[in-house]
Amino acid sequence: MARELPYIAxxxxxxxxxxxxxxxxxxFGQNIATHDDDPYLKAFGSxxxxxxxxxxxxxxxxxxxxxxxxxxxxxELYMAEFMLVAMxxxxxxxxxxxxxxxxxxxxxxxxxxxxxxxxxxxxxHTGTIYGMFMGxxxxxxxxxxxxxxxxGLMTAxxxxxxxxxxxxxxxxxxxxxxxxxxxxxxxxxxxxVVREGSDVTIVALGWxxxxxxxxxxxxxxxxxxxxxxDPRTLAPLDLATILxxxxxxxxxxxxxxxxxxxxxxxxxAAEVASQGFSSLRGPVQLVCALDATVPYSEPMEAYLIxxxxxxxxxxxxxxxxxxxxx
Amino acid sequence: MPxxxxxxxxWMYTQMLRIREFEERVKRTFEDHPGxxxxxxxxxxxxxxxxxxxxxxxxxxxxxxxxxxxxGYPIALGTDPKAMMAEIYGRKDGLCGGYGGSMHLVDPxxxxxxxxxxxxxxxxxxxxxxxxxxxxxxxxxxLSFFGDGASKQxxxxxxxxxxxxxxxxxxxxxxxxxxxxxxxxxxxxxxxAAGEPLAVKAKAYSMPGETVDGGDPVAVHDVMSAAVxxxxxxxxxxxxxSLVYRLSAHGNIIAPPGVPLHFPEHEAITIFxxxxxxxxxxxxxxxxxxxxxxxxDGTLSAEDADRLAEEVRTEMEAAVxxxxxxxxxxxxxxxxxxxA
Numbered sequence: 001m002a003r004e005l006p007y008i009a010x011x012x013x014x015x016x017x018x019x020x021x022x023x024x025x026x027x028f029g030q031n032i033a034t035h036d037d038d039p040y041l042k043a044f045g046s047x048x049x050x051x052x053x054x055x056x057x058x059x060x061x062x063x064x065x066x067x068x069x070x071x072x073x074x075x076e077l078y079m080a081e082f083m084l085v086a087m088x089x090x091x092x093x094x095x096x097x098x099x100x101x102x103x104x105x106x107x108x109x110x111x112x113x114x115x116x117x118x119x120x121x122x123x124x125h126t127g128t129i130y131g132m133f134m135g136x137x138x139x140x141x142x143x144x145x146x147x148x149x150x151x152g153l154m155t156a157x158x159x160x161x162x163x164x165x166x167x168x169x170x171x172x173x174x175x176x177x178x179x180x181x182x183x184x185x186x187x188x189x190x191x192x193v194v195r196e197g198s199d200v201t202i203v204a205l206g207w208x209x210x211x212x213x214x215x216x217x218x219x220x221x222x223x224x225x226x227x228x229x230d231p232r233t234l235a236p237l238d239l240a241t242i243l244x245x246x247x248x249x250x251x252x253x254x255x256x257x258x259x260x261x262x263x264x265x266x267x268x269a270a271e272v273a274s275q276g277f278s279s280l281r282g283p284v285q286l287v288c289a290l291d292a293t294v295p296y297s298e299p300m301e302a303y304l305i306x307x308x309x310x311x312x313x314x315x316x317x318x319x320x321x322x323x324x325x326x
Numbered sequence: 327m328p329x330x331x332x333x334x335x336x337w338m339y340t341q342m343l344r345i346r347e348f349e350e351r352v353k354r355t356f357e358d359h360p361g362x363x364x365x366x367x368x369x370x371x372x373x374x375x376x377x378x379x380x381x382x383x384x385x386x387x388x389x390x391x392x393x394x395x396x397x398g399y400p401i402a403l404g405t406d407p408k409a410m411m412a413e414i415y416g417r418k419d420g421l422c423g424g425y426g427g428s429m430h431l432v433d434p435x436x437x438x439x440x441x442x443x444x445x446x447x448x449x450x451x452x453x454x455x456x457x458x459x460x461x462x463x464x465x466x467x468x469l470s471f472f473g474d475g476a477s478k479q480x481x482x483x484x485x486x487x488x489x490x491x492x493x494x495x496x497x498x499x500x501x502x503x504x505x506x507x508x509x510x511x512x513x514x515x516x517x518x519a520a521g522e523p524l525a526v527k528a529k530a531y532s533m534p535g536e537t538v539d540g541g542d543p544v545a546v547h548d549v550m551s552a553a554v555x556x557x558x559x560x561x562x563x564x565x566x567x568s569l570v571y572r573l574s575a576h577g578n579i580i581a582p583p584g585v586p587l588h589f590p591e592h593e594a595i596t597i598f599x600x601x602x603x604x605x606x607x608x609x610x611x612x613x614x615x616x617x618x619x620x621x622x623d624g625t626l627s628a629e630d631a632d633r634l635a636e637e638v639r640t641e642m643e644a645a646v647x648x649x650x651x652x653x654x655x656x657x658x659x660x661x662x663x664x665x666a
Contacts, residue, residue, distance in 0.1 A: 047461045048461065050492070053487060053488055055484035055487065055488060057447075057481045057484050058453065058484035058487075059450075061449070061453070061454060061481060061485070062450050062453045062457055063454060064451050064454055065439070065450065065451035065452055065453060065455040065456075065457070065458070066454035066457050068434070068451065068455060069389070069439065069454065069455040069458035069459070070458060071458050071461070073454075089450070092447075093444070093447055093451070097440055098665070098666045099663045099664060100425050100426040101432040101434075101440065102424075102426070102662075102663055103662075103663045103666070104422065105434055105439065107666075108666075137664050138665065140665075162666050
């Protein structure tokens with residue numbers, strides 16, 4: 001049975017259910033469980049649920065150590081950017097121990113990181129930094145775009161034996177959607193064809209999924225049939241689903257809120273160009289943020305980040321209905 | 327704290343010897359078998375008493391995490407030196423199949439949970455293992471080993487704060503060898519520059535801090551036993567500064583391919599021209615120092631000590647031969663173990 005839940009509640013439900021199911025799952029981080037009425041604290045006690053100091057290196061490092069010692073910590077990091085002060089732990093410690101020990105140890109941790117808060121949070125709290133992590137060997141990267149996937153991917157991330165960075169988009173926090181009750185697992189590495197179409201493939205990452213579906217509606221009214229794919233995880237990346245869609249449509253548009261050269265979109269475009277070139281009937285179109293720090297002021301912020309209209313324009317260029325800008 | 331009987335003292339001396347003889351052979355490999363060891367290797371010679379005195383305070387089920395200067399601990403824990411040498415030689419029969427090398431030895435079955443090659447970054451890992459031990463509630467204690475340089479890292483300060491706050495069952499063991507590569511501790515540490523021991527850092531985190539002669543395994547054992555029992559009893563962490571002197575340079579030379587690797591002289595000589603400092607450290611070498619003490623107090627006869635030394639030499643020669651004889655891993659194994 002499914003019922004409507006906000007995206008953020010779906011994530012919380014997954015953590016709660018997994019903590020019930022498996023007593024090795026821990027939950028700690030900044031500004032959680034600071035009072036006795038905290039639902040996690042009440043349900044699971046202060047051994048498994050703890051507030052930490054503002055010490056990202058220690059939080060993530062301790063998650064690694066606890067994981068090596070047999071636990072499954074979920075670290076609440078709030079803002080994805082807070083990981084940047086502890087990057088060694090994320091991309092040079094957690095992801096390497098299983099490999100360097102020839103499989104003697106495992107590091108099953110989940111780093112829960114909110115991102116993309118383009119609602120006036122200005123330059124340092126609005127980043128879409130998942131592209132920095134997708135090419136890091138040993139790390140998995142989840143990017144849920146719907147409440148149901150938020151629950152299913154969090155469940156899969158907690159059960160996975162590898163470190164997973166779980167990026168949730170701040171603008172989706174209160175968006176409602178049908179979420180299955182009880183156990184719900186969305187396997188890491190399985191893209192979702194959210195809307196079928198025949199003229200163009202739009203691969204949309206995270207928050208861009210909603211914008212891409214808006215764009216597809218508008219394009220349908222203009223007689224253009226767009227297929228919309230949500231990769232759901234960037235590592236592993238389900239390239240097979242994307243390639244088989246492009247084989248059908250012959251055109252690819254990738255929508256990514258990141259700045260172009262730091263984007264996952266460029267990697268997806270390169271893989272399709274490399275492995276699916278013969279399917280392509282024209283250049284891949286990238287719809288990314290403009291190369292600037294996100295500004296505070298609303299009109300400038302909106303100008304910088306991609307939206308449905310920019311996706312529509314890119315699709316029109318891909319299908320040859322709009323002039324390609326010089 | 328448990329008294330050390332003759333058998334235990336002999337065991338400690340044996341482990342010190344084994345570490346020394348192993349490290350001597352690692353070092354000698356650069357000359358005897360050029361090219362067999364790649365990259366960067368760091369030796370524990372000089373720190374044997376500190377390592378063995380610390381580990382002698384543990385009991386089964388306790389755990390530790392260390393730095394990249396990591397050969398000494400697993401030897402004392404009982405890891406097969408053949409597998410260790412094969413790992414340092416990058417061979418298939420290596421402890422970690424050639425994936426880790428000298429800086430990344432791991433033996434979780436013996437409580438050696440791992441290392442970090444990045445200064446200071448293993449300290450929070452040890453706190454995480456201690457957090458796990460606290461939840462498990464079986465009285466396990468975790469040791470976190472690191473050098474004096476690491477105490478200038480944020481990871482150190484964040485970890486000591488949270489360990490004290492949560493009363494984690496952990497002992498922080500700083501092996502202070504007075505050098506961060508070739509920067510002297512007074513050049514980079516405010517406490518050292520002010521003439522204070524580095525153990526005063528513990529005060530900032532409301533935990534006991536002690537400085538001990540890391541060349542005396544019994545002194546180290548006594549301080550560590552008290553700290554370990556304190557941790558085991560739920561009273562939280564202790565910060566132990568163990569004064570050691572590494573008898574080799576920080577590591578073998580850092581050189582591009584084509585330049586034969588070797589161990590240079592100690593930085594006291596090469597950088598600071600302080601031959602006497604190094605010679606004094608050699609005169610105080612913890613291994614012969616402990617041997618003399620055990621012979622003097624009748625724990626060990628000179629003949630037994632000689633026989634022991636011969637046995638250990640034979641064991642470590644066999645480790646070298648095993649490493650040399652072990653095949654390389656198949657190249658295509660390089661993509662195994664990326665994901666669990």
